[in-house]
Amino acid sequence: MKSKHHKIAMYEPLYYGRAHHIMPHEDILGREIKAVMSQLCGLLSSSISMFTSAPSSYQLQPYDRDSIGCGIKGNVVLQEDTLCSMDLTVKPAKTSSLIRSIFREDKQWKLQQIQDAINHLKIGFNMISMFEDTSNCDVDEYSKTFVIDILNNLLRCVNLSRKRLFSPCKLTLEALVSSGIVKIFSPPLPGDNIVNFYILEDCLVITHYTVQQNHAHLTKSSPTLHLEQLFHPVGSVLEHSGSLYEIATAHRSFCLIPWLSKVVSATDICLQLGNQLKEKLTLS
Template identity: 35%
Template sequence: MLTRAPLFCLIGVQQAQPVNTLLVGVVCDEASHRFALPAGGAEGAAKQESFVLSTAGTDQVKGVLTLQGDALCQADVNLKMPRSNQLLHFAFREDKQWKLQQIQDARNHVNQAIYLLMKRDVSYHFKTGSEVLKLMDAVMLQLSRARNRLTTPATLTLPEIASSGLTRMFAPALPPDILVNFYINLNKLCLTIYQLHVLQPSTTKNFKPAGGSILHNPGAMFEFGNQRYEVSHVHKVECVVPWLNDALVFFTVSLQLCQQLKDKISVFSSYWNYKPY
């Protein structure tokens, strides 16, 4: 029986591999569809979806964001200024859209995973376990990168936010003491608004510029345009995007299926490497 084990295991690999890779491919394809990004003109434009911004325990920031695939095509925001309760309204200019690079990158990575799975002919049979492991590692790398793009927003310095093209998206223009940043965090589209005050020369002796961060806290200092600022207030609001949640679930399921196939190969390899004497 031991002499038959390698042949049995190779047959097991050949039978398990098409089923598992097909399942992974189907799940990856479902994840790709959730991004609603047209691959070509034949599919037409992605539909627009509007989401209401909210945060627990405060109504200082209210607004509606409109998402079309990987583009934020409209943002209509009201900010109630602390202390004065003055209402500040700002919205995207009609000729502007803001690309959300995280969404675009995530779909590119999952599409690369699909390509790796589907580039071989359907009748192709893997000859060794290491060949399957190499494929699964490559697919899992792309799926992990796709998931990480949604779960790990970029860390930015305040000068980077201040110099971003996002500051020129609004009509009327943002006041010089307001910074905004949009990003994806898991299944949420987030808006952060920073209110600033200018640091006078007499108060800059303890000036310590803040480094990169996803979210800067009040008291963070930075220099921009030969002027030094300090963050006085931070407002963070967000909205849940259901299809981002679906995509994250599909990424997790795909990674689990890949790992299951790798585990099967490891079991088979123990038979191949077994030496009875």
């Protein structure tokens, strides 16, 4: 098993040597340091525990309010970083037939964003735990350098965690076609369907596209060809098996994940507390 020190090596090194200007625990700033560090430890601990959730069902809501009479409906079951099941009903256009499909019983989908987010928070928690262990020992003094280094690395972990939730990977349509997502549905989705899932802040977002081949005006000079985006609007162009296609319909749906909302709020408070303490230490 990797040690805490090994994990910290991924970030900036921590310095344990005492500086020339030492702050005793008994002074006001010293007590504030311990209090803030304890708060940060509690916030990270509670955030990590929120990722260990029981399976919960969420109803999909339309992302685009102007899609009256068509779009995505259904519900999903999410446990931690795993989409356990999905019941999807799509009406691509007002004149289209309904498409209804569910996850195959032997298939689930891992949301790497959530796994990455919790991993960064665990690394941050290990760092803050090291400070807690040090401050509880028979050590009466610690240096500003030591505290600031811990804060810098902790803030980096929290920012990386939030970045995974706030900034999903942008993919080309070609990447979505080859992702294999459509293969986990039963009955199989029609061949002209493309589906994607991603986390955006505290929501799970589902995108659905239908494509059509159009020889009249599509060229490889299209500015949307191979373009990496979260959402590809109608008219976007993709290349598949040597042929060009365009997006005929594009819809989004989402569901709010309450425990992710709590994680976002807790990590926001972590950033505020950490930056405020870091500023005080820098100016003291």
